[in-house]
Amino acid sequence: MPSVVTTCTRDCPCACGLLAETENGRVVRLRGNPGHPLTHGLCCAKVPDFLRRSLHPERQLHPLRREPGSSVWTRVTWDAALDELAERIGQIMDRSGPEAILHYQGFGERTALKLLNMRFWSLLGGVSALAGTLCGGAGQASMELSVGRRVSHDPEDHLNARTLVLWGRNPVVTGVQLAPAMARVRRNGGKIIVVDPLPTATAAQADLHIRVRPGADAWLALAACRAVLDGKRENLDFVARSAEGFEAFREMVLGLSPLEMIAMADVPPGQARALAEAMCENAPAAIVLGWGLHRHVQAHLSIQAIHALSALTGNMGVPGGGVSQGFEEYGPYDWSVTGEEVTPPRRRLLMPRIGREILEASPPVRMALVSAGNPACMAPDSGRTTRALESLEFLCVMGHFLDDTAQRAHLFLPATTFLEIDDVAASFGHNWIGPVNKAMEPRGEARPNHEVYFDLADRLGIGRDPADPFRRPDRDWLGVLLAPTLRALGATLDDALARPLRLPAPMVPYADGRYPTPSGKFRFMTAFAPGPAACDEQRYPFSLLTVSPKEWLCSELPPPALAGLPRLTIHPDEAARLGLAEDDEALAVSPAGSLAVRVATDPRMRPDTALLPRGGWDSLGHGANRLTLDLVSEVGGGTPYYSTRIRLEKKG
Numbered sequence: 001m002p003s004v005v006t007t008c009t010r011d012c013p014c015a016c017g018l019l020a021e022t023e024n025g026r027v028v029r030l031r032g033n034p035g036h037p038l039t040h041g042l043c044c045a046k047v048p049d050f051l052r053r054s055l056h057p058e059r060q061l062h063p064l065r066r067e068p069g070s071s072v073w074t075r076v077t078w079d080a081a082l083d084e085l086a087e088r089i090g091q092i093m094d095r096s097g098p099e100a101i102l103h104y105q106g107f108g109e110r111t112a113l114k115l116l117n118m119r120f121w122s123l124l125g126g127v128s129a130l131a132g133t134l135c136g137g138a139g140q141a142s143m144e145l146s147v148g149r150r151v152s153h154d155p156e157d158h159l160n161a162r163t164l165v166l167w168g169r170n171p172v173v174t175g176v177q178l179a180p181a182m183a184r185v186r187r188n189g190g191k192i193i194v195v196d197p198l199p200t201a202t203a204a205q206a207d208l209h210i211r212v213r214p215g216a217d218a219w220l221a222l223a224a225c226r227a228v229l230d231g232k233r234e235n236l237d238f239v240a241r242s243a244e245g246f247e248a249f250r251e252m253v254l255g256l257s258p259l260e261m262i263a264m265a266d267v268p269p270g271q272a273r274a275l276a277e278a279m280c281e282n283a284p285a286a287i288v289l290g291w292g293l294h295r296h297v298q299a300h301l302s303i304q305a306i307h308a309l310s311a312l313t314g315n316m317g318v319p320g321g322g323v324s325q326g327f328e329e330y331g332p333y334d335w336s337v338t339g340e341e342v343t344p345p346r347r348r349l350l351m352p353r354i355g356r357e358i359l360e361a362s363p364p365v366r367m368a369l370v371s372a373g374n375p376a377c378m379a380p381d382s383g384r385t386t387r388a389l390e391s392l393e394f395l396c397v398m399g400h401f402l403d404d405t406a407q408r409a410h411l412f413l414p415a416t417t418f419l420e421i422d423d424v425a426a427s428f429g430h431n432w433i434g435p436v437n438k439a440m441e442p443r444g445e446a447r448p449n450h451e452v453y454f455d456l457a458d459r460l461g462i463g464r465d466p467a468d469p470f471r472r473p474d475r476d477w478l479g480v481l482l483a484p485t486l487r488a489l490g491a492t493l494d495d496a497l498a499r500p501l502r503l504p505a506p507m508v509p510y511a512d513g514r515y516p517t518p519s520g521k522f523r524f525m526t527a528f529a530p531g532p533a534a535c536d537e538q539r540y541p542f543s544l545l546t547v548s549p550k551e552w553l554c555s556e557l558p559p560p561a562l563a564g565l566p567r568l569t570i571h572p573d574e575a576a577r578l579g580l581a582e583d584d585e586a587l588a589v590s591p592a593g594s595l596a597v598r599v600a601t602d603p604r605m606r607p608d609t610a611l612l613p614r615g616g617w618d619s620l621g622h623g624a625n626r627l628t629l630d631l632v633s634e635v636g637g638g639t640p641y642y643s644t645r646i647r648l649e650k651k652g
């Protein structure tokens, strides 16, 4: 069977190498590419679903139009759709200025050519764009406080670890490429430590599972640091040569009560000591941070304290050590292609509170164009976000399904899936860039977003400079976008489109003991000022962890896949206290809203924590973000979904 070499572009750190097997011009099977030098043919159970979704009968394949106030969609031609869109853009710019238009690009598209979307808006002179992130911004910015610039260890370097600490990360569910590393470390005699409030599938494989209180990781890491200092086991060599702020850090930690630290982290004291022990005695110890850790208002305190623990124990900059947290998925491309350096957006609205930002914007937002995102379901405080989307005079959505956001649009434009385009995809979980090759023709009238923007630019009379035209063949743009990387690798564009390439990134960052900070040194945190909880703990006794489910990715699943109420899991004693039993219906209530759920119990749950899968479809009752508050993390403009707390009410 003919097969096409491609790469998974879905919103996941793995960017697995894939083979798309075709029959009569249609993809019939997607499987891991055994020839990929890092991912070796492994891919997750969701991959067949990405194909099913692409071929799904409910995928929208034609431009659609809806009159405000009506729920009836009418099929229109591309020409009619683009004429209307261009006219709206022109009119709103003339009457209300470019700020009145919002460009909202979600995380569903992460390939090189997607940077051209931003170029369109720059050519237009800049409109309102986004700041901050729903995903990993808080983690990245927090890591930079300690090391200057975020650079993670190559995942293959984790195999050198004797202790692998998965801190707020659940790779068995969310990133299958890390799972074999766990097994290899174990086979080499190493140990796995998982720090996670929930009894995850990853934690089930750990030698030690530390069920920290949500958001309290800083206390745990500092308690471990205290154990290191008390045992006089700090790595004085690293501290003297490569770090700044150690004395102040030491004073700070010695000023905290060990009992209080343990109580705040809410872990058995032996576990903080065991963590310290492993970091010192069973080194090198690699700490791999997940995204769960970022989703708290003060995530930076935890991430700084974890870095301090690694540095204090001499694990920074050594093979099999370090603190790793994501990679630059847009790093390999020439960012100047976006045009944002020359023509920045007129203003930026904060993604973590996009509903409020739209509703309160001055001057107002009158129209938005959303591509590759589903903010009505995935952004926090869906109640407010949907009100904001519904307040717009004109909403255009480029996507695949009439999902929660698209249902509120006036114009829907069908986008291609990654099986239908030529492009390249980098990863936020490793150092490889992979080819995305067209495995089948676009279904129906679906078109890649950047081509739609070429047509819009023609209609608006922009991007016509013959020396620098906006409309160019994909290959030409890919050559421009990839130029810096190809130059560094001595590779050609044909190479990049034929096979995965490893980017010129280190296996072990900061190995020379120098850090890209102003002083060139690692920075110990010197202040620790935890703020109050974002929600009243008495009225809302459960921390709400709305984490990645195994079965689906964010809201990317076809609608029939969800039946019944979402399952909310708590400890059985808590359920009993509330008069609830397994399978009962209940109402989850937060300061932001409420959601009907079905109760599940698990004796491994912390009593103060509730688990609810994120994503799905809000319109089918699976809107975890009906409950989440639209807070902003103190560092990095991140979205602290997990700082929300809830109470449970018995139904009826």
Ligand SMILES: Nc1nc2c(c(=O)[nH]1)N[C@H]1C(S)=C(S)[C@@H](COP(=O)(O)OP(=O)(O)OC[C@H]3O[C@@H](n4cnc5c(=O)[nH]c(N)nc54)[C@H](O)[C@@H]3O)O[C@H]1N2
Binding pocket: 011, 012, 013, 046, 135, 136, 167, 168, 169, 170, 171, 173, 174, 175, 195, 196, 197, 198, 200, 212, 213, 214, 215, 216, 217, 290, 291, 292, 293, 296, 545, 547, 548, 549, 550, 551, 552, 553, 554, 615, 642
């Ligand atoms: N199957 C599946 N895979 C996915 C996704 C999906 O939706 N489904 N989403 C993809 C995306 S967009 C991303 S960003 C990644 C995320 O990948 P991960 O970071 O691995 O996954 P999450 O479920 O977001 O969170 C990881 C863990 O953090 C824990 N956690 C929450 N709060 C805390 C805390 O305060 N301290 C500690 N120590 N742990 C905490 C949660 O209990 C959870 O088990 O996964 C990607 N992969």
Ligand SMILES: Nc1nc2c(c(=O)[nH]1)N[C@H]1C(S)=C(S)[C@@H](COP(=O)(O)OP(=O)(O)OC[C@H]3O[C@@H](n4cnc5c(=O)[nH]c(N)nc54)[C@H](O)[C@@H]3O)O[C@H]1N2
Binding pocket: 011, 106, 107, 108, 109, 134, 135, 136, 291, 295, 371, 372, 373, 374, 375, 378, 379, 398, 399, 400, 401, 403, 415, 416, 417, 418, 449, 546, 547, 548, 553, 554, 555, 556, 614, 615, 624, 625, 628, 641
């Ligand atoms: N409660 C709660 N909410 C969360 C989180 C959480 O932990 N808890 N995690 C957050 C995280 S980590 C993330 S990354 C965000 C994700 O938030 P979003 O990016 O808003 O959500 P997705 O469901 O991934 O939506 C991606 C959409 O892009 C579409 N798409 C895919 N490819 C293309 C393309 O080429 N072109 C176009 N036009 N569309 C395309 C898909 O069909 C899908 O509809 O959600 C966040 N929301």
Ligand SMILES: [Mo]
Binding pocket: 011, 107, 134, 135, 136, 291
């Ligand atoms: Mo994410």
